[in-house]
Amino acid sequence: MEFVGATALCARSEQKLGLCYVQYLGDGDSKDLAAVLQSKPCGNNVDIIKTECVGHVQKCVGTRLRRLKRDIKRTKLSDSKNLGGKGRLTDAEIDQLQRYYGQSIKKI
Incomplete structure (x- = not known):
């Protein structure tokens, strides 16, 4: 509408x-x-x-990373470890990636 x-x-x-x-x-x-x-x-x-909108793009990046982490939660990667967990992709890491992504777009 x-x-x-x-x-x-x-x-x-x-x-x-x-x-x-x-x-x-x-x-x-x-x-x-x-x-x-x-x-x-x-x-x-x-x-x-x-x-x-940069803010909307940032939000989409974070949402998709969190969904990916959730969907392949128990799947082992090539190094026999999960995607999430200590030293891997955490929510704090995703937040930081969102910020960096937004900053890099704004610099263009």
């Missing part, structure tokens, strides 16, 4: 303010951007670029 609001917002800003959005800040849901692109609120000659 968010894509309906995003499309309406873009169209209304063009009509009322003469303002056209050329960057779309998304949260990873491709339906919203696809709907905005299909509606062509700024005409055929204007390309709209999707920009990801």
